[in-house]
Amino acid sequence: MDRVILVKLSTKGRYGLRAMVDLAVHSGGGHVALYSIAERENISENYLEQVFSTLRKAGLVKSVKGAQGGYTLADKPSNITVGAILRVLEGNLSVVDEDSEASGIGENSIQHCIKVAVWDRMTESLNKLVDSMTLEDLANEYRRMNGKANLMYYI
Amino acid sequence: MDRVILVKLSTKGRYGLRAMVDLAVHSGGGHVALYSIAERENISENYLEQVFSTLRKAGLVKSVKGAQGGYTLADKPSNITVGAILRVLEGNLSVVDEDSEASGIGENSIQHCIKVAVWDRMTESLNKLVDSMTLEDLANEYRRMNGKANLMYYI
DNA sequence: TCCATTCCAAGTAATCCTATATGATTAATT
DNA sequence: AATTAATCATATAGGATTACTTGGAATGGA
Numbered sequence: 001m002d003r004v005i006l007v008k009l010s011t012k013g014r015y016g017l018r019a020m021v022d023l024a025v026h027s028g029g030g031h032v033a034l035y036s037i038a039e040r041e042n043i044s045e046n047y048l049e050q051v052f053s054t055l056r057k058a059g060l061v062k063s064v065k066g067a068q069g070g071y072t073l074a075d076k077p078s079n080i081t082v083g084a085i086l087r088v089l090e091g092n093l094s095v096v097d098e099d100s101e102a103s104g105i106g107e108n109s110i111q112h113c114i115k116v117a118v119w120d121r122m123t124e125s126l127n128k129l130v131d132s133m134t135l136e137d138l139a140n141e142y143r144r145m146n147g148k149a150n151l152m153y154y155i
Numbered sequence: 156m157d158r159v160i161l162v163k164l165s166t167k168g169r170y171g172l173r174a175m176v177d178l179a180v181h182s183g184g185g186h187v188a189l190y191s192i193a194e195r196e197n198i199s200e201n202y203l204e205q206v207f208s209t210l211r212k213a214g215l216v217k218s219v220k221g222a223q224g225g226y227t228l229a230d231k232p233s234n235i236t237v238g239a240i241l242r243v244l245e246g247n248l249s250v251v252d253e254d255s256e257a258s259g260i261g262e263n264s265i266q267h268c269i270k271v272a273v274w275d276r277m278t279e280s281l282n283k284l285v286d287s288m289t290l291e292d293l294a295n296e297y298r299r300m301n302g303k304a305n306l307m308y309y310i
Numbered sequence: 311t312c313c314a315t316t317c318c319a320a321g322t323a324a325t326c327c328t329a330t331a332t333g334a335t336t337a338a339t340t
Numbered sequence: 341a342a343t344t345a346a347t348c349a350t351a352t353a354g355g356a357t358t359a360c361t362t363g364g365a366a367t368g369g370a
Binding site for chain 2: 312313314315316317318
Binding site for chain 2: 369
């Protein structure tokens, strides 16, 4: 994946983040079958497959094939940030002016000025935010909202 | 314009902001013809027309038709924020999960949790940032980068 | 009147998004 | 070994969006 543009959140990013939180909440140490996530979150299973294919290749989830197989998080929820997930599914989380990335744009142009003063600051602000949130935070928040005990994770 | 989704910056937003800064920098009180902006900023004039049509209808620029006509900012640069420009051209600057806007999504769902914890925070962060920057800031920054005296304020 | 300029309405080609569908592969269970 | 539950890999198609282009009408200054 080579995109650097983004910042529109497509269903890939939104579904993917939801599915990852679902996984964090519902995996009791074992594997979770895709269809169960798709069912709970009301997302097309076929489509989710593609999302998970991307997540797996990026090393964010691990899979086990065959009967009783499924997916698990590849790391502790506290080590997986929202930013990492979005970046994998949406491309680099940056507000870039493509044209000013192209070589040859003068350092003195208005374009460059806007890039530095606006786009780059937006990019930094967004990245700081999403990198500060982990799946653990979201799973805890979800449990809190539902008044459920905060189960400890398997080591 | 009814969009609420966004956060992808299209050329409308990028060209429009550039053109507005150009206008702030190059209008010496008079009107500026579109073709001159298009030329300086290397943007298709025909396309810029559409952008300015939107800006005009939103009251951010004023136009004068006929020979020697052109555009001017509708207000002082210090009163026009980057946020206002982007909002007009791109729609509301928010990271919304369309599906969770649809009625009927449970308050307890993971979806809702993500909306509150992630999308809404991103939205707030972005809006605070773009609303804190004005055309005056950008014009000054541009002049500073080019080592030019800041005519409006230092003379 | 001529011409520069804004204004307006459509059309369009390309790209991206969002799925859906199909079939292959893998591995646990029976 | 056969069955079954699951992932894995592509292909494709409709729709939406983007980024323009085209053609002309209206306006007003010289």
